[in-house]
Each structure stands twice: as structure tokens, then as C-alpha cells.
Amino acid sequence: MIMKAYKIIRKYIAKDGREVTFRTPSWDDLDDFLEFINALFLEGAMISATSLKTRQQEAEWLGRHLALIENNMRIAVVAEVEGKVVGQVEVNPKSGHSKHVGILGISIKNGFRDIGIGTELMKEAEGLAREYGLTHMTLEVYSMNERARHVYEKLGYTLVGIEPDSIIFNGKSMDTVIMYKKIE
Numbered sequence: 001m002i003m004k005a006y007k008i009i010r011k012y013i014a015k016d017g018r019e020v021t022f023r024t025p026s027w028d029d030l031d032d033f034l035e036f037i038n039a040l041f042l043e044g045a046m047i048s049a050t051s052l053k054t055r056q057q058e059a060e061w062l063g064r065h066l067a068l069i070e071n072n073m074r075i076a077v078v079a080e081v082e083g084k085v086v087g088q089v090e091v092n093p094k095s096g097h098s099k100h101v102g103i104l105g106i107s108i109k110n111g112f113r114d115i116g117i118g119t120e121l122m123k124e125a126e127g128l129a130r131e132y133g134l135t136h137m138t139l140e141v142y143s144m145n146e147r148a149r150h151v152y153e154k155l156g157y158t159l160v161g162i163e164p165d166s167i168i169f170n171g172k173s174m175d176t177v178i179m180y181k182k183i184e
């Protein structure tokens with residue numbers, strides 16, 4: 001399975017009645033992605049970004065992102081609502097003896113949460129990961145990210161490890177929680 005830029009995967013209606021399109025990302029998403037990542041940073045979302053991104057930095061990231069997708073080294077899906085990117089998921093397969101394991105990362109924009117998009121996007125990513133040949137999924141989440149942990153647990157991810165005090169987030173110490181799921 002090789003993903004191509006801007007390929008519609010499916011459309012459905014979210015819990016609040018808005019139409020959601022799942023598709024692969026494309027170069028035209030640059031400004032949406034920039035707004036998306038900076039909005040996450042500015043609201044203080046529990047993600048790894050530690051500073052605002054410039055358009056140049058985001059363009060470099062998107063260039064790498066699209067190249068990895070087109071070279072079959074990354075699975076990525078965006079959620080679009082009313083013509084804007086409001087969520088994204090990516091799965092990076094590990095290499096060598098762990099090449100059957102995918103590392104999953106997901107974010108949904110503020111204003112579009114709690115209407116099921118995160119759950120649906122995770123399921124979509126797992127389906128594509130299975131087609132790709134992955135059998136297991138792993139992810140890391142900040143211990144105080146209760147919403148994310150709830151979604152992962154609901155989808156069958158189990159806690160397999162904790163790195164105590166490995167995050168200092170806004171001056172607060174917290175753990176990295178490692179979760180794992182068999183997806184075959």
C-alpha cells in the first residue's frame with residue numbers, strides 16, 4: 001500500500017452534525033498545518049512542540065512528511081472540516097526486528113474535540129497500518145493528558161510502561177506513559 005498526496009479516504013458526519021473528510025495530506029495544507037501546530041502550542045496542549053513554528057520550519061517539516069508518505073515510510077491521515085485541517089494522525093513504522101510495530105501520534109484542533117474525530121481517526125490509522133502489514137501499535141502520552149488516555153484505553157491500548165518524571169511541562173513534573181496494542 002503506497003499513500004498518495006490528497007487522496008480522499010472517506011467522509012462521514014461527526015457527532016455535532018458537521019461533515020468530516022479523512023484524506024491524505026498534500027502540499028496545499030501548509031498554511032493549515034502551520035495554524036494547527038501553532039494553535040496547539042498556544043493553547044498549551046500536551047504535545048512535544050516547545051515553541052511556535054515559522055512558515056519556513058513548517059514547510060521543511062511538510063516536505064519531509066510528504067516524502068516519507070510517498071516513499072511508503074509513514075502512514076498519515078488528516079481530518080478536514082469545512083475546508084480546514086482540524087486533525088491529523090501519523091504512524092511511523094519502526095525498523096529492523098521491530099518493523100511490524102507502528103508508533104502512533106494524533107492531535108485534534110481545539111473546537112473540534114469530543115465529537116468523535118480522534119476516535120475515528122485512530123481507527124482509520126489502525127486499518128491502514130494493518131494493510132501496511134503492521135501488527136502492533138505503540139504510543140506515548142503525558143500522564144496528565146486524561147482525555148487522550150481515555151481515548152487510547154477505550155480503543156484497547158494498555159499501559160505497558162511509565163517513565164517517571166520524564167516530562168517537565170509548564171513547570172510541572174509528569175510521567176511519560178507508554179501504551180501498546182496488538183492490531184492484527
Ligand SMILES: CC(C)(COP(=O)(O)OP(=O)(O)OC[C@H]1O[C@@H](n2cnc3c(N)ncnc32)[C@H](O)[C@@H]1OP(=O)(O)O)[C@@H](O)C(=O)NCCC(=O)NCCS
Pocket residue numbers: 045046047106107108109112113114115116117118119120140141142145146147148150151154
Ligand atoms: C486526545 C485527542 C486526540 C482526542 O481526540 P478527540 O477527537 O477529542 O476524541 P473523541 O471525541 O473521539 O473522544 C474524546 C473522549 O474523551 C472524553 N473526555 C473528554 N475530556 C476528558 C477528560 N478530561 N478525562 C477523561 N475523558 C475525557 C470524552 O468524553 C470522549 O469520551 P467517549 O469517546 O467515551 O465519549 C484530542 O483531544 C487532542 O488532540 N488533544 C490535544 C492534543 C493531544 O493531547 N494529543 C495527544 C497527544 S498523546
